[in-house]
Amino acid sequence: MSINPQSRLPKEIVRPEDELLLWCIREVSDRERAEQINTLIREEVDWSKLLDASLQHGLVPLVYKSLESCSAESVPKDVLERLRDHFRKNVLWNLVRMRELLELLDLFARNGIQAIPYKGPVLSAMLYGDVSSRQYSDLDFFIDVSDLQNVSGLLLSEGYRTDSFLPKNRAKFSTRTREQHFYKNNALVEIHWRFAPEYYGCRIDAKELLQNLHPVTVEGREVMTFSPSDLIFILATHGGMDGWGQLGWLYDFANLIEMNREADWDLILSRAERYNIQTLLLIGMHLAKDLVEVELPPEVANRLQKDLKIEKVSKLVQHHIFSNGESEKLSDFMLKINLRNPGDRVRYFFGRSFVPAFEDWMWVSLPDFLYPLYYLIHPFRLTPQYGPRLFKQIIKGNR
DSSP: OOOOTTTOOOTTTOOHHHHHHHHHHSSOOHHHHHHHHHHHHHSOOOHHHHHHHHHHTTOHHHHHHHHHHHHTTTSOHHHHHHHHHHHHHHHHHHHHHHHHHHHHHHHHHHTTOOOEEESHHHHHHHHHSSSSSOOOOEEEEEOOGGGHHHHHHHHHHTTOBOSOOOTTTHHHHHTTOOEEEEEETTEEEEEESSSSOGGGTOOOOHHHHHTTEEEEEETTEEEEEEOHHHHHHHHHHHHHHTTTOOHHHHHHHHHHHHHTTTSOHHHHHHHHHHTTOHHHHHHHHHHIIIIIOOOOOHHHHHHHHTOHHHHHHHHHHHHHHTTTTOOOHHHHHHHHHHTSOGGGHHHHHHHHHHSOOHHHHHHOOOOGGGGGGHHHHHHHHHHHHHHHHHHHHHHHHHO
């Protein structure tokens, strides 16, 4: 059987290894998946690149299960063994993180703090019902910003460390950023108090989401998290902010679409517009349709047909996804500008360019009364990352 030409992306965008990854996550029958994967394997597949791409895109569990069930006899033995080894390590890692999640929930509850877990093991339990089907590295909690100091103190007392501890300027920085990172035993805990930086223009109403929490069973215990319909907004924003850099995120998003198949999509689209993330949501939907081949709700499909700009930006994102880590920092920056609504692009540009971040405080610590200087320090710190490439593009454009 030959590869379906409608499903195959242009060769200048994806390698055979990327195409194989896509067939591991597409919403197709097991028979079609096996036929397409075996056809690709008969072509030239660089198994080393496939292993690297599986890890990079967070798809080791799916790739291992797909190859073992569809093509075990056609895959080199050492490749299948390496995938099996990564798969088993991922299961063990997920079990450890799941138990850490429950311990932290107990810690926060004992101290009267509402911390809502999402993504990580909670999303794995919600979408797949087990800990083996997702690859993740960190634990995410959403809190009220007023609890940030108490949460930080609790985590530090439990042996976590942070590279963004702001003893004096914390209040100023926390109003402009969205998260703080804590580390312990090579594991990361992310504490969020908003879903996107202020300058991103995202207006997801956390209070509204917190009134609609949903129970999920994690290791036999009921844990409250955001509802499946509300997670649509959260995952679309998260994926869009990072240019959908991992196919694993898109696979989760596609499965969330399926879980919300019977939802009121007119209401979801209306809320997305109110939250100012409609563009991000529609781009995520377009990518899920193109790459995962998920069937979109009619309301979404009709909206996409009326907005040709979404398709154009979706193609840019696909180039970004399959750049295999070779995307220029400036190109990545410009892509994320295009992911925004036209009216928000100026806000995003100036926010990314001038609004102080935790990294600025780490670079140089100033007393409170000198805080305004961070608006100059931030662009100065970013100049080495973006300046040379921008200068080259300006020179090239003038030729």
